[in-house]
Amino acid sequence: MAAQLLIGQRRVVAYLPCVQAAVGHFRKFSSHNKPYHTEHYIVEATNTQTVWPDTNLGPFGPQDRRFPLPGLVGTNSSLQQPFKHQPHAEPDRVLPPLAVERHYQITEQFIISSEQIEADSGYLKEPPIPTPSDMLECVAQDCPHILRKDFTDLFPGHDIMEGAFTVITISQRTQHDMTGWSSQVEIERETLLATFIQGATEICDALQQAGYWADFIDPSCGKPYRGPHTNSSLFETDERYRKLGFEIEDLGCCKVIQHHLWGTHAYVGCLFTNAPLDHPVIQQMQQPHKS
Structure with missing residues (x-):
């Protein structure tokens, strides 16, 4: 069973056919004109x-x-x-x-x-079930303050301890098993890397145009793609991914990340933003997409 970020952790899950479908959804941030205010509960x-x-x-x-x-x-x-x-x-x-x-x-x-x-906000809804045509899982999770310190070194130019902090993982289902290595696996990984960087860049652009901060981790080097230089890194086999719902398998010679549905047939990328999880655009992501 995949590790959970926290018991009762707030998360929004969506299964989509490709990265561009996720990009199309996050572009709604740019056209979302309704004022948004986070409610404070007493x-x-x-x-x-x-x-x-x-x-x-x-x-x-x-x-x-x-x-x-x-x-x-x-x-x-x-x-x-x-x-x-x-x-x-x-x-x-x-x-x-x-x-x-x-x-x-x-x-x-x-x-x-x-x-x-x-319960009233819909966070306790049953997670969706992917269809055979879904090749991508997009999960947005609210990162609690107690775990934010694990990511502070990644973003020295941004204070993630204040305000909202949402972690978005994008998992692409692969044709080949990522535990092995061959020319076919290398070609597929290079293709998925390029697809993720292009999609994550467009998602960050949409979030920034809406007034939010956003950055993502380059899977090839483990460094923030847009932020200032840092000695910290977050590779796909980093133990911190366990807190995001994944498992890390040690094969002896190397490590590989495991998806809760697709196992080692997955390529995982990570994106961070201060857009709140209960924003209407993110909440709408869990609605069934139209083919």
């Missing part, structure tokens, strides 16, 4: 009256001034209101929750709310 608790994110979490958060002593102990002079005895009161309602209890409650609220948001 998770509100129904019983505990907490709001996520909660700035009061942690041992260094503000304490209740009525109980200034350790252990939430106060004196008569520090109480603003006289204590009223409440018979049959539950212990949890008498004292405020501990920091760890409050953290657990808000984390649970966030998980439940995020699952509901993803």
Whole structure:
């Protein structure tokens, strides 16, 4: 089973007949005139009256001034209101929750709310099934902040830690098994390389014309195609591809990337952009294409 970027990771999957079909779709960014704004969601608790994110979490958060002593102990002079005895009161309602209890409650609220948001947004839809004529898989994934540091060295001229950061992998199905090497395999790889660079260039042009930053990795050298020079690289057998849903097979003499459907009959390229995953154009990519 292919490795997942994160459990519940947001992703949009589309199967297309060729690279130019993907290029044609991303050109819609240039003609998309509707203003787009990312929605910000606030998770509100129904019983505990907490709001996520909660700035009061942690041992260094503000304490209740009525109980200034350790252990939430106060004196008569520090109480603003006289204590009223409440018979049959539950212990949890008498004292405020501990920091760890409050953290657990808000984390649970966030998980439940995020699952509901993803369900309402269509992120939990069943992935499409490729047809025999589909020779390309295009997957757009939302890269979480916790994994962005793995790609920061690739783009020294762009801050990928702020704002949206979407990873787009383009997998072309091959006729030959990429574990072997022959003149036919070499010719096919050269053809697929040229096809990918031309298509990725046009996709980046469409994204940049729409006001977004975009760059892609040249599979022949593992370097960003448009960005400034960097000593970092991302070859198709790099272990970071495991986080993007692929497997890396070690053959002893070399390594080869494996696609979850096509195995080693695949040629993989990667593109990065700050266009958000929930942009309408990217969301429409998962709709069935017309032959």
